[in-house]
Amino acid sequence: MRPLLAFLALTASSFAAETLPLWPGDAPEGNGKFSDSSKAKITVHLPEKPNGAAIVICPGGGYGGLVTKGEGHGIAAWLNAHGIAGIVLEYRLPAGRPYVPLLDAQRALRTVRANAAQWKIDPKKVGIIGFSAGGHLASTATVHFDAGEGKTTDAISRESSRPDFSILIYPVISMDVGVHRGSKKNLMGETPAADLPEYFSTQKHVKSGTPPAFLAHALDDKVVDIENSRMFFAAQQKAGLPTRLVELPNGGHGLNGYKGPSWDKWQTEALVWLKDIKVLP
Numbered sequence: 001m002r003p004l005l006a007f008l009a010l011t012a013s014s015f016a017a018e019t020l021p022l023w024p025g026d027a028p029e030g031n032g033k034f035s036d037s038s039k040a041k042i043t044v045h046l047p048e049k050p051n052g053a054a055i056v057i058c059p060g061g062g063y064g065g066l067v068t069k070g071e072g073h074g075i076a077a078w079l080n081a082h083g084i085a086g087i088v089l090e091y092r093l094p095a096g097r098p099y100v101p102l103l104d105a106q107r108a109l110r111t112v113r114a115n116a117a118q119w120k121i122d123p124k125k126v127g128i129i130g131f132s133a134g135g136h137l138a139s140t141a142t143v144h145f146d147a148g149e150g151k152t153t154d155a156i157s158r159e160s161s162r163p164d165f166s167i168l169i170y171p172v173i174s175m176d177v178g179v180h181r182g183s184k185k186n187l188m189g190e191t192p193a194a195d196l197p198e199y200f201s202t203q204k205h206v207k208s209g210t211p212p213a214f215l216a217h218a219l220d221d222k223v224v225d226i227e228n229s230r231m232f233f234a235a236q237q238k239a240g241l242p243t244r245l246v247e248l249p250n251g252g253h254g255l256n257g258y259k260g261p262s263w264d265k266w267q268t269e270a271l272v273w274l275k276d277i278k279v280l281p
Contacts, residue, residue: 050120055087127164136202167213212236215246219247221253
């Protein structure tokens with residue numbers, strides 16, 4: 001089998017959008033086990049006029065499915081229109097294996113950095129965006145990251161998994177207060193270990209070295225309460241980070257099916273914020 005890094009570089013030089021395996025073999029579950037690598041993949045959408053920024057995209061689906069059209073490839077097209085590479089992550093569904101999605105998100109961020117030169121990406125401008133449960137995944141990658149493995153022959157594993165910024169749209173955040181029960185059950189199982197709700201309540205792990213986050217959430221979201229975004233935003237403010245929360249007047253969960261004034265507003269405001277934090281020119 002061709003090494004993944006070389007395979008990624010070759011395909012990226014030939015195609016603007018290509019779906020690639022995320023792991024070279026069976027993927028880790030975080031408990032010493034390895035399985036179902038074929039279910040983890042990325043689709044790399046490269047813009048015609050790149051500005052150096054890249055964003056890993058985490059679709060929602062309550063950790064029980066993946067909404068890859070409106071919250072995946074559609075987002076990549078929007079990013080490409082603004083010169084940003086969009087990498088759609090089809091992460092493995094946890095089915096009670098709580099660390100599986102995070103491991104895939106971390107691997108995707110490392111993969112982007114490992115291929116930064118070939119994909120015309122600035123490795124210091126690699127972010128992550130997520131929607132609903134995908135927003136929870138993106139927020140988890142925002143607070144739980146590492147600098148990479150120094151002693152490994154895998155070039156991807158040597159890269160940092162820290163996103164430089166995150167964009168969280170109607171995200172699930174807490175796993176112990178105002179919980180979206182479906183996401184929690186799918187992520188952790190029926191009877192999670194006592195330490196898991198704490199670890200995955202991402203607002204509790206924001207600190208000064210955490211990447212800054214932009215958040216947007218509708219006031220009338222009946223599926224995931226806006227308090228989720230408010231908690232993460234408050235934690236970012238307390239840490240002194242250049243965060244922003246846009247409270248949208250309406251649109252519910254999914255913002256009227258990814259269209260309309262509220263959908264347009266978060267996209268406009270997110271681009272302004274990316275310029276404010278010097279990701280975009």
